[in-house]
Amino acid sequence: MSAPATSGRSFAVFYSILFFAFLFGPLLIMTVTAFNSSSFPRVTPWECFTTEWFSVLINNDRLMQGLVTSIFIGIGVVAISVPVGLAGALALSEINPALRSALYTVLITPVLIPGVVLGISTIVFWGNLGRSLGGGAQDLFFNGIFLTIVGQVTFISAYAMLIFSARLQRFDPTLTEAALDLGATPGQAFRRILLPFLRPAIGSAAFLTLLASFENYNTTVFTILADNTFTTALASKIRYGTDPSLSALAVIIIAVTLIGAITHEAYTRRREAILGGAAARSALYTNPLGRIVTHPATIFALLVVLAGFAVWKGSQHEAAECKMQIMDEKRANQERLLEEQRLRMQQQPQNAPQAPAQPGTPPAGTNPSPFGGAFGNVAPGASAPAPATPAPPATTNPSPFGGAFGNVAPGATPAPAAPQPPPQPPADANPSPFGGAFKNIAPAP
Amino acid sequence: MSTRDVTLDHVSIRFGQHTAVNNALLNIAGGEFFSFLGPSGCGKTTLLRCISGFIEPTEGRVLIGGKDMKRVGPNKRPTALIFQNLALFPLMSVADNIAFPLEVRGVGRKERRKRADELLDLIALPGVGDKKVYELSGGQRQRVAIARALAVEPDILLLDEPLSALDLKLRQHMRTELRAIQQRVGLTFIYITHDQGEALTMSDRVAVMNAGVIEQIDDPLTIYEKPRTPFVASFVGETNSIPGKVVSQSGFDVSLDTALGRLVGRSAGGRQFASGQDVVLFVRPEQLMLDPGGKIAATVVKEEFEGSQRHLFLEAGNAALRVSRVGGGAELMAPGLAVKLNFDPGRSSVMPAAGA
Amino acid sequence: MERIKGIFGDFVGRHGLGVAIYISASVLVWVIVLIALPQVAMLDYSFRHNLPPAQIGGPEDVYTISNYSYFLFGNGESFNALDTGVLFKTLFAAAIVTFIDILICYPIAFILAHSATGVAARMMVLGLIVPFWVNEILRAFAFRVIFGATGLVNGIGMGMGLWDTPVDFIRADVALYSSLTYSYILLMVFPIYNAVEALDRNQIEAAQDMGAPWWRVHWRIVLPVAKPGIASGATIVFMLTAGALAAPQIIGGPSNLWFTQLVYQWFNDASNWQRGAAYATILLGSCLTFVLLLMKVFRVPIGAIGR
Numbered sequence A: 001m002s003a004p005a006t007s008g009r010s011f012a013v014f015y016s017i018l019f020f021a022f023l024f025g026p027l028l029i030m031t032v033t034a035f036n037s038s039s040f041p042r043v044t045p046w047e048c049f050t051t052e053w054f055s056v057l058i059n060n061d062r063l064m065q066g067l068v069t070s071i072f073i074g075i076g077v078v079a080i081s082v083p084v085g086l087a088g089a090l091a092l093s094e095i096n097p098a099l100r101s102a103l104y105t106v107l108i109t110p111v112l113i114p115g116v117v118l119g120i121s122t123i124v125f126w127g128n129l130g131r132s133l134g135g136g137a138q139d140l141f142f143n144g145i146f147l148t149i150v151g152q153v154t155f156i157s158a159y160a161m162l163i164f165s166a167r168l169q170r171f172d173p174t175l176t177e178a179a180l181d182l183g184a185t186p187g188q189a190f191r192r193i194l195l196p197f198l199r200p201a202i203g204s205a206a207f208l209t210l211l212a213s214f215e216n217y218n219t220t221v222f223t224i225l226a227d228n229t230f231t232t233a234l235a236s237k238i239r240y241g242t243d244p245s246l247s248a249l250a251v252i253i254i255a256v257t258l259i260g261a262i263t264h265e266a267y268t269r270r271r272e273a274i275l276g277g278a279a280a281r282s283a284l285y286t287n288p289l290g291r292i293v294t295h296p297a298t299i300f301a302l303l304v305v306l307a308g309f310a311v312w313k314g315s316q317h318e319a320a321e322c323k324m325q326i327m328d329e330k331r332a333n334q335e336r337l338l339e340e341q342r343l344r345m346q347q348q349p350q351n352a353p354q355a356p357a358q359p360g361t362p363p364a365g366t367n368p369s370p371f372g373g374a375f376g377n378v379a380p381g382a383s384a385p386a387p388a389t390p391a392p393p394a395t396t397n398p399s400p401f402g403g404a405f406g407n408v409a410p411g412a413t414p415a416p417a418a419p420q421p422p423p424q425p426p427a428d429a430n431p432s433p434f435g436g437a438f439k440n441i442a443p444a445p
Numbered sequence B: 001m002s003t004r005d006v007t008l009d010h011v012s013i014r015f016g017q018h019t020a021v022n023n024a025l026l027n028i029a030g031g032e033f034f035s036f037l038g039p040s041g042c043g044k045t046t047l048l049r050c051i052s053g054f055i056e057p058t059e060g061r062v063l064i065g066g067k068d069m070k071r072v073g074p075n076k077r078p079t080a081l082i083f084q085n086l087a088l089f090p091l092m093s094v095a096d097n098i099a100f101p102l103e104v105r106g107v108g109r110k111e112r113r114k115r116a117d118e119l120l121d122l123i124a125l126p127g128v129g130d131k132k133v134y135e136l137s138g139g140q141r142q143r144v145a146i147a148r149a150l151a152v153e154p155d156i157l158l159l160d161e162p163l164s165a166l167d168l169k170l171r172q173h174m175r176t177e178l179r180a181i182q183q184r185v186g187l188t189f190i191y192i193t194h195d196q197g198e199a200l201t202m203s204d205r206v207a208v209m210n211a212g213v214i215e216q217i218d219d220p221l222t223i224y225e226k227p228r229t230p231f232v233a234s235f236v237g238e239t240n241s242i243p244g245k246v247v248s249q250s251g252f253d254v255s256l257d258t259a260l261g262r263l264v265g266r267s268a269g270g271r272q273f274a275s276g277q278d279v280v281l282f283v284r285p286e287q288l289m290l291d292p293g294g295k296i297a298a299t300v301v302k303e304e305f306e307g308s309q310r311h312l313f314l315e316a317g318n319a320a321l322r323v324s325r326v327g328g329g330a331e332l333m334a335p336g337l338a339v340k341l342n343f344d345p346g347r348s349s350v351m352p353a354a355g356a
Numbered sequence C: 001m002e003r004i005k006g007i008f009g010d011f012v013g014r015h016g017l018g019v020a021i022y023i024s025a026s027v028l029v030w031v032i033v034l035i036a037l038p039q040v041a042m043l044d045y046s047f048r049h050n051l052p053p054a055q056i057g058g059p060e061d062v063y064t065i066s067n068y069s070y071f072l073f074g075n076g077e078s079f080n081a082l083d084t085g086v087l088f089k090t091l092f093a094a095a096i097v098t099f100i101d102i103l104i105c106y107p108i109a110f111i112l113a114h115s116a117t118g119v120a121a122r123m124m125v126l127g128l129i130v131p132f133w134v135n136e137i138l139r140a141f142a143f144r145v146i147f148g149a150t151g152l153v154n155g156i157g158m159g160m161g162l163w164d165t166p167v168d169f170i171r172a173d174v175a176l177y178s179s180l181t182y183s184y185i186l187l188m189v190f191p192i193y194n195a196v197e198a199l200d201r202n203q204i205e206a207a208q209d210m211g212a213p214w215w216r217v218h219w220r221i222v223l224p225v226a227k228p229g230i231a232s233g234a235t236i237v238f239m240l241t242a243g244a245l246a247a248p249q250i251i252g253g254p255s256n257l258w259f260t261q262l263v264y265q266w267f268n269d270a271s272n273w274q275r276g277a278a279y280a281t282i283l284l285g286s287c288l289t290f291v292l293l294l295m296k297v298f299r300v301p302i303g304a305i306g307r
């Protein structure tokens, strides 16, 4: 009996380690790349330890603009979807079982419908409505922020509903009956008994809906029209090239998440200890100093101070010298490669014109982009095989958000030099559709 | 007629096909301690919820203080219900719980607190007002629930098995406590239980329910001594049931033929029986006495000792009999011993056999 | 109507008039204005021609099935193998990703429910949630860092001399599938965990006691209990994967499109909203059909989803 039990146990441990390695590996790698001075996010080769990517991130106006829009949208979505989700949960918990499953099916479908479908149906519906109403409605219903809030509320309310439903299942309905019996009106019973019971769920629902709104891409990329949220700005930045400031962003998110999670853990433990009566017995909780140290607020403050210290320390770090050295090495390497290439071109002049036309497979040495191949799909109609011949943007149908194509329009502006000038791909010499694609990684002119 | 009277006028309550309460007809006087006693699922809670206004009767009327309560919501009735699980509000302090009825009536904070403290004194729990509900013991919660119900200043207090969650000692203590509180405040208490001990010790009158039907309403002594139906006889207390056929009847005395020979018992409720009718004779174990001159011959199967009492299990003419005697004293009887039994016909009851 | 009135009356009786109005109004607006009407509008739109605004509502604005026939036959008479191929590839790949997620997540859900205790269990839950809080875009980005031409895998592989020219994992869609598998792990683990947790540990022990090997214990005892959880998780993961847009855009192979990208292109690059709506309808229809079919096969009710 004990032999299989222990072998099961060690399998569990082994599997868990593998699983969490898979889960945390990518995050770890991203974290490491955030501190590598190489202008493309990578672990190897390691160049210099630097914190400059954090300032690059903060100085990205487009992202910061998107952040403001996202926060605005997030507040709107929370303000609507939490009460709507609560109403849905209440309705579900109180109608008769036959209708309940039908209503549940209807309310849960927005979670299952692909985000792009929700986005499209939202802009189509409100666009039609706006056109037929005319006047002020037209302006509102073609407003990206309004449409995004509406589109997101459609499915994010269902998340809130699930949270409330879970909590409601643990509600003892005799409490409401007791309140009524003691003379409360139904409204009073709702406010004094049911709402306070749901309060923790309101908190978590608000938090989760905010997160979901902030994260959302699939619906938002359609409904936001010409505007940008943080996530859509991020996506277009990544699609058209990238630098480790994105890793820096990931580091910030992970740090904030961990601080939040640890504080929450401290809070639940303390609560459990107090509720379970263990607090009265445990030396840690009876000792006044121990009480302060284990208080979630103390732990939170401690972690914030720690993070602040890390930021300060990082901002003191100077990577310039190391980078100079790497730069010199690179330049030497590059000159050598150019020399070799010149020699080769002299030998085979007929190959020369083809080389720059294939940015997808450059010689690994000259183009340090690790994503060479990934650029193929961003160019409308170029190498993408599908919709046979998509019409050029904004010709037949002057859509209300023609401007949204600004970030995909081919060749809008020639790429200016990147901050750490990597050996330029042959984009300058050959104004290919990819030229404009690099626009986003360059600092704003 | 006082405002504290409750009348159930032919009340029936149905859930779909299922009849939870069938044609209940009774009148509870103001200031009475009235109990409903019955097995689990017999419809006690349903009846109580109907009196407090959570369920409308399918048929019949509920009258409180002579007024028809049709379409009067639970928050408008002069009743206060103490729930089976107490339903104290877990997120409020003890004082806030007790003062909740005053709060919803718009009484000011100071006044509420004063009243809560008075009620805490009444239930002998002074000074716990600022505690949370989960910091109280089971018996204390019990009393807080009563205090909260009293804060409504109801005319009628309804209690749904309030002691079932407590341990035996505390339950016995709370019985006296409840009865004392009731006498202090003088309200009508309607009490529900499946525990006959509770019903018999506290109540002025008891209604015994079975499968939605009220089978008998009487004071505790009568319920025990003079059960009117086979169900009441066997549900309340232990009993020996001896089936037989009526031979003759004179007044209350019925003589019948049984497997133990010809016996005489008292007709329950003064019924008249036809001779030859199938009946059952009920005799309590403590009414059966060992008597060398007795008519019933039996053999000892075993005797069990249980402190203040001892139980003798006997076999007589294929039937099992049971005799209870005072605990201490003589040696336990050996199995196989032949004995003779007797009983006072006045302390037995003869009823029609079930299904007859 | 009578029925709605009855339900409304119940709400009033239970919570008062104000709350009853709030509940009914919110749910009705949600169901009708936010969920139902937009889908209807999209369906209607997908049957229309792509006209300049001046002609909308004019004599030319008539219903057509050209947008759907384009999906099947392209512009010419021949079969539109390209777009239908993309749809099938998307559904197939999403099914594969879902299946891999089930394989990966079932053991961890079981371990979480029945082996891990106390601090370990709490740390595991935390460990599951933290990666999920990192933006979806960034998760895809991480896989680009790992699988890019000069990414970690190529760096290590070439450094160890396993291969000497960078392997194009992105073109081979390895990066995309890994990223999609990674992204929705949490949504698979928790439904299975919820289902398996309800299982009484004694049942497992009783089965072991009767001499059942571990795989039979799982097959006969645990899996039946886990089934609704697996169905719920699989439905959500499948729909999210098939409907994913960000990950294919960021790390999809250049010649391998995801169906959502076609929809996106019709809308944003070709400005043909009508055809985009038709493609969105096709996506929705085929995904729902696929899921409902599977639920029928495995006899799981839709009410199990999200629980």
Ligand SMILES: Nc1ncnc2c1ncn2[C@@H]1O[C@H](COP(=O)(O)OP(=O)(O)OP(=O)(O)O)[C@@H](O)[C@H]1O
Pocket: B015, B018, B020, B038, B039, B040, B041, B042, B043, B044, B045, B046, B047, B194
């Ligand atoms: N809301 C309801 N819908 C349908 N049936 C019900 C409902 N409430 C009670 N019943 C049924 O009515 C019968 C009586 O229930 P009730 O709760 O009154 O029993 P009880 O005597 O209080 O039992 P217990 O001692 O176990 O509390 C039961 O068979 C129960 O199943």
Ligand SMILES: [Mg+2]
Pocket: B044, B045, B046, B084, B160
């Ligand atoms: Mg009951």
